[in-house]
Amino acid sequence: MSLDDATVRKIAHLARISVAEKDIAPLAKELSGIMDWIEQLQEVDTSAVEPMTGGADMMLNWRKDAVTDGGHTDKVLANAPESHEGFFGVPKVIE
């Protein structure tokens, strides 16, 4: 299973990473190399196996669904490249 150029363009868009057109083909080759190596997983019979979905073998703790912290607008915005009146600033999204 190899990744063609169109697939690379699609996943780069899904991941919101712009890739120059000249870099698409080399990237497709590189990613295909990795996916071809990963393909060996298909040899393993997993028909009766439950997926392991996390790193811990334990029940997670329950807690009350309650507000425990907040009111730190200044701290939250302190690292933002752009902010206005207590909000993050972004390019216009509505025409």
Added chain:
Amino acid sequence: MTELTQLTLSEARDGLRKGDFSAVELTQAHIKSMETNRDLNVFITEVPGLAIERAKEADHNRSHGKAGALEGLPLGIKDLFCTEGILTTAASHILDGFTPPYESTVTANLKAAGAITLGKTNLDEFAMGSSNESSYYGAAHNPWKRKGDPRYLVPGGSSGGSAAAVAAHTCLGAIGTDTGGSIRQPASFCGVVGMKPTYGRCSRWGVVAFSSSLDQAGPMTRTVRDSAILLAVMAGHDAKDSTSADMPVPDFEAALSGDIKGLRIGLPCEYRPDGLNSDIAALWDKGVGWLKDAGAEVVDISLPHTKYALPTYYIVAPAEASANLARYDGVRFGLRIEGESLDDMYAKTRAAGFGAEVKRRILIGTYALSAGYYDAYYLKAQKVRQLIHQDFVSAFENVDAILTPTTPSSAFPIGENSDDPISMYLNDVFTVPASLAGIPGISIPAGLSSDGLPLGLQLLSKRWDEETLFRVAGVLEEAAGFSGLSIGGEG
């Protein structure tokens, strides 16, 4: 007075208790070492002023009978832990200028125990790498060199800066994180002790996330005792990380009894592939001999799915990374590259802010999670991960610990493995299986290669049994008698 940077962490702790020297003197000595070792590029950010201020407080606390477990001990912190008011970069361009308004739980625990932060250590970008070469701040260098070869070698990765900082005596110990070997592999390359605890032992809160079902913080030190001392402070339940274990933290230092009589140690045949480096095979055999001499019983075991661990990891970790790294969008922190639209800004910011390896992994992860491929890759990898986990569960029905090499090679020159991603991934062939299984592992410096570089042996135990791991590691360390680098000296 003994050169203060030559002390182990436990010796420095005891010296401070006895009043042989002050925390300020101890900290100044390490700041000087940090300055003279700048050619190694092990620190991204140094905070000597803060460190001295904290050392004065530590001396004050001690004189008022309020000394914590690590009072006055200077440490290096991998620059993946958020530290309040101190630049935190994850060695990525995309986090330019990010100064966290909060402290990670692990570093907060260290702080509360009186430890002093000297600075933030270098790493592979977002902890993705095995050589520390993918850092936006430049490669960190291994303080060890091959006999008769002046070239700089990699310190391993991703916690390469932490490993090299400890090996070069710029700090008494450091903390790292291990997702697939990122503590144990650099520890092996730099001749220090690197410990990855059981998944859930340390809180992940405030650690820049890479792969959330695998990431785990751990200590990097010059001795096993130092490792036990640091882990006891780092570990513990944290309500802010739902996967942190709500169970008591044992006294790990007390586990160092030196007695392993009757313990059963497993040797997995899959870790001795054809063509295993002969220095490493010989060291492994020596390790077996040391444990036998100490009264342990050594048995051959099999972990049949070992060969599938790396390809499993390279689906699971990138898939989780692609989700975790979605937050770097140029809106809330770090780098922003303006675009014609919001989407264009995201794509340009992420293109400029992430390095090649990080992009590769995000794209692989995005592919593995995308419609039509989820079952074939991500679900498949999760199932194989279960089989790898079961291999260990079965093995630990019969043995108390497992002994293997840590790495398939010693440290290599900068640039040597950078052309082919898969050859770089193979560095973690012996460390990744334990990461997938969530079990603890420790790398002990055990000898030198024929060209004079450190080599580590890895011990693994079942979940939550770090005490057995430390106990066996202590015996192995004593038998190996490995001597690290002397002050500012050659290997």
